[in-house]
Amino acid sequence: MINVGVLGARGRMGATVCAAVEAADDLALVAAVDADEDRSALGKAEVVVDFTHPGAVMDNLRWCVDNGLHAVVGTTGFDDDRLATVRGWLAANPGIGVLVAPNFGIAAVLMMRFAAQAARFFESVEIVELHHPNKADAPSGTARRTAELIAAARREAGLDPAGPDATTTALDGARGASVDGIPVHAVRLGGLVAHQEVLLGGSGETLTIRHDSLDRVSFMPGVLLAVREISARPGLTVGLDPLLDL
Ligand SMILES: NC(=O)C1=CN([C@@H]2O[C@H](COP(=O)(O)OP(=O)(O)OC[C@H]3O[C@@H](n4cnc5c(N)ncnc54)[C@H](O)[C@@H]3O)[C@@H](O)[C@H]2O)C=CC1
Numbered sequence: 216m217i218n219v220g221v222l223g224a225r226g227r228m229g230a231t232v233c234a235a236v237e238a239a240d241d242l243a244l245v246a247a248v249d250a251d252e253d254r255s256a257l258g259k260a261e262v263v264v265d266f267t268h269p270g271a272v273m274d275n276l277r278w279c280v281d282n283g284l285h286a287v288v289g290t291t292g293f294d295d296d297r298l299a300t301v302r303g304w305l306a307a308n309p310g311i312g313v314l315v316a317p318n319f320g321i322a323a324v325l326m327m328r329f330a331a332q333a334a335r336f337f338e339s340v341e342i343v344e345l346h347h348p349n350k351a352d353a354p355s356g357t358a359r360r361t362a363e364l365i366a367a368a369r370r371e372a373g374l375d376p377a378g379p380d381a382t383t384t385a386l387d388g389a390r391g392a393s394v395d396g397i398p399v400h401a402v403r404l405g406g407l408v409a410h411q412e413v414l415l416g417g418s419g420e421t422l423t424i425r426h427d428s429l430d431r432v433s434f435m436p437g438v439l440l441a442v443r444e445i446s447a448r449p450g451l452t453v454g455l456d457p458l459l460d461l
């Protein structure tokens with residue numbers, strides 16, 4: 216039995232994680248903590264899951280590492296600087312495992328992998344991410360990570376990450392944001408959960424790779440896999456890919 220604590224327990228994701236942990240025979244929910252509540256209840260946990268806010272997650276994570284707790288983090292906002300900071304904390308606390316994943320959906324992980332594989336075969340690539348209007352940040356963590364993977368694959372193939380573009384922008388934002396040279400467009404629309412299209416275009420043909428999370432339960436197999444494996448993975452793991460043997 217693994218004792219699990221959840222941070223952000225009353226949020227959309229946190230509540231779904233609490234239900235998934237309670238439904239699993241090999242996991243016990245020992246603490247469910249939200250904003251302005253005492254984190255000390257998490258001391259009974261072996262693994263803490265964080266789905267809070269980009270502005271709160273670093274303080275939470277520091278607290279977990281300092282208290283010898285493994286952490287599975289879905290909260291967005293992790294750039295290279297933040298990841299380096301977490302690596303520093305973990306170097307001083309060997310034996311503790313932290314997994315940070317921008318997306319726990321298995322299909323989303325595959326979408327990112329397929330997009331990176333396809334990226335070197337097309338002259339143009341753009342990303343459109345579409346989410347519910349209560350989302351905290353833009354662009355999504357998934358879109359950022361996808362753009363980074365695509366840009367790395369294109370650089371390795373000797374291609375300019377940015378495709379050809381003769382457009383003069385008359386209005387700021389009309390061509391989206393640039394992440395590592397890849398245009399990323401963010402849509403916020405009632406009725407949506409979490410969706411992304413990677414558009415690739417070349418000589419007389421296009422390829423669209425689309426992923427849809429239609430319900431937050433889509434993230435739960437990935438979260439529970441990480442909870443079960445994190446104690447055997449000291450140090451920092453980024454993304455779910457290593458746990459899926461991709
Ligand atoms: N990696 C993944 O697969 C996914 C990541 N996310 C990310 O998870 C985060 C949360 O998303 P939602 O659940 O939709 O947001 P939400 O706003 O519904 O829930 C966040 C919860 O965290 C609580 N909170 C804020 N600060 C806190 C603190 N310091 N300690 C404890 N609780 C705190 C809030 O009160 C709220 O209940 C976002 O960054 C989102 O992008 C969301 C879905 C999937």
Ligand SMILES: O=C(O)C1=N[C@H](C(=O)O)C[C@H](O)C1
Nearest residue numbers: 291317318350355356357409
């Ligand atoms: O806030 C969300 O909802 C989501 N956030 C993550 C992200 O920013 O990529 C994962 C998923 O897209 C849902």
